[in-house]
Amino acid sequence: xxxxxxxxxxxxxxxxxxxxxxxxxxxxxxxxxxxxxxxxxxxxxxxxxxxxxxxxxxxxxxxxxxxxxxxxxxxxxxxxxxxxxxxxxxxxxxxxxxxxxxxxxxxxxxxxxxxxxxxxxxxxxxxxxxxxxxxxxxxxxxxxxxxxxxxxxxxxxxxxxxxxxxxxxxxxxxxxxxxxxxxxxxxxxxxxxxxxxxxxxxxxxxxxxxxxxxxxxxxxxxxxxxxxxxxxxxxxxxxxxxxxxxxxxxxxxxxxxxxxxxxxxxxxxxxxxxxxxxxxxxxxxxxxxxxxxxxxxxxxxxxxxxxxxx
Amino acid sequence: xxxxxxxxxxxxxxxxxxxxxxxxxxxxxxxxxxxxxxxxxxxxxxxxxxxxxxxxxxxxxxxxxxxxxxxxxxxxxxxxxxxxxxxxxxxxxxxxxxxxxxxxxxxxxxxxxxxxxxxxxxxxxxxxxxxxxxxxxxxxxxxxxxxxxxxxxxxxxxxxxxxxxxxxxxxxxxxxxxxxxxxxxxxxxxxxxxxxxxxxxxxxxxxxxxxxxxxxxxxxxxxxxxxxxxxxxxxxxxxxxxxxxxxxxxxxx
Numbered sequence: 001x002x003x004x005x006x007x008x009x010x011x012x013x014x015x016x017x018x019x020x021x022x023x024x025x026x027x028x029x030x031x032x033x034x035x036x037x038x039x040x041x042x043x044x045x046x047x048x049x050x051x052x053x054x055x056x057x058x059x060x061x062x063x064x065x066x067x068x069x070x071x072x073x074x075x076x077x078x079x080x081x082x083x084x085x086x087x088x089x090x091x092x093x094x095x096x097x098x099x100x101x102x103x104x105x106x107x108x109x110x111x112x113x114x115x116x117x118x119x120x121x122x123x124x125x126x127x128x129x130x131x132x133x134x135x136x137x138x139x140x141x142x143x144x145x146x147x148x149x150x151x152x153x154x155x156x157x158x159x160x161x162x163x164x165x166x167x168x169x170x171x172x173x174x175x176x177x178x179x180x181x182x183x184x185x186x187x188x189x190x191x192x193x194x195x196x197x198x199x200x201x202x203x204x205x206x207x208x209x210x211x212x213x214x215x216x217x218x219x220x221x222x223x224x225x226x227x228x229x230x231x232x233x234x235x236x237x238x239x240x241x242x243x244x245x246x247x248x249x250x251x252x253x254x255x256x257x258x259x260x261x262x263x264x265x266x267x268x269x270x271x272x273x274x275x276x277x278x279x280x281x282x283x284x285x286x287x288x289x290x291x292x293x294x295x296x297x298x299x300x301x302x303x304x305x306x307x308x309x310x
Numbered sequence: 311x312x313x314x315x316x317x318x319x320x321x322x323x324x325x326x327x328x329x330x331x332x333x334x335x336x337x338x339x340x341x342x343x344x345x346x347x348x349x350x351x352x353x354x355x356x357x358x359x360x361x362x363x364x365x366x367x368x369x370x371x372x373x374x375x376x377x378x379x380x381x382x383x384x385x386x387x388x389x390x391x392x393x394x395x396x397x398x399x400x401x402x403x404x405x406x407x408x409x410x411x412x413x414x415x416x417x418x419x420x421x422x423x424x425x426x427x428x429x430x431x432x433x434x435x436x437x438x439x440x441x442x443x444x445x446x447x448x449x450x451x452x453x454x455x456x457x458x459x460x461x462x463x464x465x466x467x468x469x470x471x472x473x474x475x476x477x478x479x480x481x482x483x484x485x486x487x488x489x490x491x492x493x494x495x496x497x498x499x500x501x502x503x504x505x506x507x508x509x510x511x512x513x514x515x516x517x518x519x520x521x522x523x524x525x526x527x528x529x530x531x532x533x534x535x536x537x538x539x540x541x542x543x544x545x546x547x548x549x550x551x552x553x554x555x556x557x558x559x560x561x562x563x
Binding site: 109 | 312314315317318319321322325326329392393396397398400401402403404405406407408558562563
């Protein structure tokens with residue numbers, strides 16, 4: 001099956017010469033949830049804006065559902081819903097009318113039952129006749145989501161949907177995303193929160209400096225992260241690992257003051273007990289014991305850092 | 311055509327108007343009444359007649375044009391500037407609509423509001439002066455065309471404006487002088503010859519002249535030229551807007 005979003009060599013440079021996107025290619029499969037991670041200014045929002053038609057690409061093509069977003073923009077855009085990062089809402093409008101407006105703008109006939117369902121799902125139904133300005137920040141964000149969902153998009157872009165929202169709304173958001181996925185909606189979300197990507201994404205993409213550094217299945221990334229290290233710090237430095245302790249997963253730190261043991265936290269037996277009793281049997285005196293887990297954050301920081309230094 | 315979108319924009323914009331319906335009503339009625347008191351009664355009592363028409367009646371078409379043009383520009387420029395200012399324009403740009411549909415929605419609503427106010431002023435005028443409209447259909451035609459063409463111009467100003475000062479600048483510095491020097495309160499023939507020639511470069515002269523003809527059957531310039539001028543102005547505004555959306559000037563980076 002062809003990808004539902006097919007981005008090919010997308011470039012965007014601004015008048016001042018700044019290159020926000022440096023040839024991004026990305027294929028997104030129908031029904032998946034892709035999380036785009038990246039630091040501020042990485043090009044996440046520019047990428048989304050270009051796909052949605054808010055900014056025009058300098059070069060490259062974007063196809064959504066097989067429709068080119070420039071030559072066949074009507075068909076392409078009709079499939080896309082966008083929840084922007086900024087809370088952009090008319091302060092004096094009522095919730096219900098701004099949501100109905102969005103549906104109409106996308107050319108869909110009025111459907112009060114659907115709008116009610118969306119508003120109830122987002123706990124906005126009781127607020128439907130309130131003016132936007134009377135709502136809290138979190139509620140406004142829900143309105144933005146309701147607007148995007150009102151026209152039944154097949155592809156939903158969530159640009160940092162949980163930036164600055166409370167835990168409850170974040171959980172609600174994740175639930176809504178899961179429900180949309182069950183309905184077959186493809187979701188692309190950008191986020192700073194690595195735990196968010198871990199919690200809901202199928203694939204994770206890392207973007208920095210206008211380039212996609214990595215797109216990988218979340219479970220594969222998690223497998224990398226599943227590795228843990230145990231550092232046994234010694235009171236006296238060693239020249240080499242004692243013969244009784246030699247095994248593949250164990251190495252000596254550069255200065256010889258610590259033994260470093262890698263293991264899989266999800267394994268049946270981690271081998272820690274045996275290691276520690278062997279260490280004691282070898283007559284080594286321990287100063288401290290430290291464990292470390294390589295997280296998605298480490299991988300992310302490494303990748304982004306590599307991206308900084310060409 | 312995405313007619314549902316056009317209707318949605320139109321209804322949404324009209325809702326803004328109805329939220330402030332009292333202001334929308336009172337302000338034009340009040341200002342028109344003031345004009346009638348000052349120009350019609352106070353000054354008009356000394357002028358008596360212009361081209362065989364009582365001065366109070368003579369200024370009615372000009373007064374309506376003055377309000378309709380100002381309202382068209384301010385409604386339409388604010389209508390599109392406001393989404394730009396608060397950021398809701400993202401939705402418009404990401405929606406499956408083309409420039410024509412956006413323009414029909416926004417300009418249609420702005421023109422409707424201006425037309426509404428034009429009709430209120432006309433009704434108010436009937437309270438002050440004895441009016442007979444000789445060509446009612448032409449009058450409505452001119453009024454509608456003026457609402458549309460100046461709403462188009464307002465739309466351009468709204469897209470061009472980078473801040474609220476600029477939004478006020480063009481109406482204040484260009485439009486108001488053009489209207490006042492366009493024969494709202496006098497006949498061009500009352501001016502010295504040099505100013506008569508200069509006046510012919512003012513597009514508003516043709517509008518007011520044509521509009522006044524539809525009331526009284528007399529005009530400063532021929533009715534054909536008036537129609538041609540307003541049609542040309544409308545076409546010019548439309549092409550500018552087409553270019554704006556084609557290039558994304560000031561709206562799409």
